[in-house]
Amino acid sequence: MENNGIDFPLHRAAGDGDLGLVKSLVAEGAEVNVKNKGDCTPPDILVFQKTHVATKTIEEKFEICAPCLMWGMMLRQLQLAEERTEKGVKFKNIPFHDIKLSYFVKVINLAGAHIKMGGDIVDFVDFFVDDDWLSYDEAAVKEWIADPPEAIPLLRAFRDELAMQKNFSPTVLEKLMQRFIEVKQIDVNQIIHALRVAVTGKSVGLGMFETLEILGKKRVLRRIDRALL
Secondary structure: OEOOOOOOHHHHHHHHOOHHHHHHHHHOOOOOOOEOOOOOOHHHHHHHHOOEOOOOOHHHHHHHHHHHHHHHHHHHHHHHHHHHHHOOOOOOOOOEOOOOHHHHHHHHHHHHHHOOEHHHHHHHHHHOEOHHHOOOOHHHHHHHHHOOOOHHHHHHHHHHHHHOOOOOOHHHHHHHHHHHHHHHOOOOHHHHHHHHHHHHOOOOOOOHHHHHHHHOHHHHHHHHHHHHO
């Protein structure tokens, strides 16, 4: 049985792992075999959500999250392909950053408690998507980069500071920003949000300087350059 892509309350309860609500809805007669837009029934979702990663070893977390991340990347491919087709850009293939265990460990350690289930890794697909295909939240770009008149000059100036930086550790990068703010006589919000949007495509996320370290200087500069176009 299908529901034309709509998530019923039972699907949402299953996705939240709320077993009490699931039992209550079933007792009230909720249909357990209806499929959502992901072609999943509530029982399918519950089985998936049981894949809790909090108590797993790093290797086990990788085995659980990697398939979920690949699925998330496939969905991102479809989304970006549609967006570019609408803009008249020919779609070929969307490359992604290699999902290597060493890189994955850095991301999942930074995410910490944000990753409770295997599927939670999809929230951090921006770490893995190829820089040229990073998707930007249009509202965030408008608020932090496009509209403030000082945003682009400041972002370009901080980009130049990053380019000269050999040590890309969080502590060093934080001190670099502190000096930049003092020299420019600005508030931190005038640069850090623009920077986050430029390198992650969104206005909220994990630790800014830790994120810069994981991405690495080459990828950070490439993403900022793309945001400045």
